[in-house]
Amino acid sequence: MVKVKNEFHPDYAVPPGEILEYELELRAMSQKELSDRTGITSKHLISIIKGDSAITPQTAIKLERVLGMPVDYWLNLESQYREILARKSEQKQLERDLEWLKRVPVNEMAKRGWIDKPKDKMAVLDRVLKFFGIASVAQWDDIWPNLAVAYRQHQKHEVFPEAVSAWLRKGELESHKIQCNKFDKSGFKALLSDLRELTTKTPENFVPELQQRCANFGVAVVFVPALPKTSVSGATRWLTKDKALIQLSLRYKSNDHLWFTFFHEAGHILLHGKKEMFLEGTNGLDGKKEEEADKFAEEMLIPRAEFNAFVKARNFYADDIRRFADAIGIAPGIVVGQLQHKKLLPQNFCNELKQRYEWRG
CATH class of the missing domain: 1.10.260.40 (lambda repressor-like DNA-binding domains)
Structure with a gap:
């Protein structure tokens, strides 16, 4: 019975x-x-x-x-x-x-299976609070807007802090699934040079390898698609004193943007403090540190001496870019992205060399 x-x-x-x-x-x-x-x-x-x-x-x-x-x-x-x-x-x-709930992308979160969505609004609010791991919106006000956030790009679109925090929270939850050794700064720095070879692989191959190799040195790498009203491409923060988190959104869906963002975030881990959080994609709050992370990423992907020598030759045809990329061991799309960023190559040239990514599932 x-x-x-x-x-x-x-x-x-x-x-x-x-x-x-x-x-x-x-x-x-x-x-x-x-x-x-x-x-x-x-x-x-x-x-x-x-x-x-x-x-x-x-x-x-x-x-x-x-x-x-x-x-x-x-x-x-x-x-x-x-x-x-x-x-x-x-x-x-x-x-x-x-009223706060209206600014949280509940429908998209439910669509992705992050939360379930009952018909009753109060029940939905309860689910969202549980997702954030907080007792009330008052705690959200304490935790999320007061984070020390640094941004990389100028804001071009409306951004909701509630949506950004939901994206960050999902990354945090995903990072709990990754077992990491204690952070090893010198080991992680040495690893980055070896990771350049992953830029030539497909996501099916490079994602698990990237996550495992970074976890060996105390860095969890997670991929979380961006939510509406976020405009984020990546984020870096320390979960504990021994575990860092790099979160990537694949916002621009191309290998040059993805890998530049990864190495940019890695630069924050190696160059800047453990109490700071860096969120890439909206307003910049610390231009100096963002510039340092940009330079770090540029140098890691394409060493300055090799890049300058290639630029001096002024041979920017597709075959020339492929040969140069093969010689330095990275994907040719990354070379294209750097040339375009520095306005040495028009935005509509050689884009066929870039690898495009799509979220699945």
């Missing part, structure tokens, strides 16, 4: 003090007499009757002895009363929080 448990949560609250006052009337007992018999001051009794003070276990024992009503009776009344008050207060707060 299946047992169905029905839960009833009344929306009205009766202070236990009102019950106490009623019992006194039945016994024709004054508050002063009850005070004399229990040793509870008249002032405190009045506070209990008004619902301002709670009936404690000690008070309940005294009431049991004088009125003959069990301790559990009084404590249950008190517990139910306080629970109802808490629920009513929580309900009012949640109703205010629904």
Whole structure:
């Protein structure tokens, strides 16, 4: 037999003090007499009757002895009363929080399976708060907008902090699935040169290898598609003092952008503090550090001496770019991206050398 448990949560609250006052009337007992018999001051009794003070276990024992009503009776009344008050207060707060919910991309999060989406708005809010791992929107205000964020590009589109934080939170959750050794700065720096060879591989091959090799030196690498109203391409932050996180969105869906963003984020890990967070794709807050990370990525992908020698020759045809890329061991699309970025090659030239990526699943 299946047992169905029905839960009833009344929306009205009766202070236990009102019950106490009623019992006194039945016994024709004054508050002063009850005070004399229990040793509870008249002032405190009045506070209990008004619902301002709670009936404690000690008070309940005294009431049991004088009125003959069990301790559990009084404590249950008190517990139910306080629970109802808490629920009513929580309900009012949640109703205010629904305005915040409008700025969270709930539909897209549900579509991707990050959360489920009940029909009731309050239930949806509950799911979103659980996704963020917070008790209320007040905690979201404390955690997300106050992060030390540095941005790489000028903002061209409307960005919702709520959507950005959802993307960041998903990356954080995904990073928990990656077992990392303790961060090894020198080891990670040495690894980056070897990772250049991955730029010539397909995502099916380079993603698991990139994640495993970085995890060996304390860096979790996760791929999370960008949400609407985020305009993010990547982010870097420290989860603990021994574990860093690089989060990539594949925003531009080409290998030159993806790999430049990865090495840019790696630059932040090696060059900048563990208390900072860097979010690439919207307004820049620390131009100096972003410039340092850009230069680091450029040098790691195409060493300056080799790049300058190639540029000096001024042979920017597709075959020349392929030969140069093969010689330095990277994908030709990355060379195209750097030439275009430095305005040495028109934006519509040699794009066939870039590898395009698409999210699957």
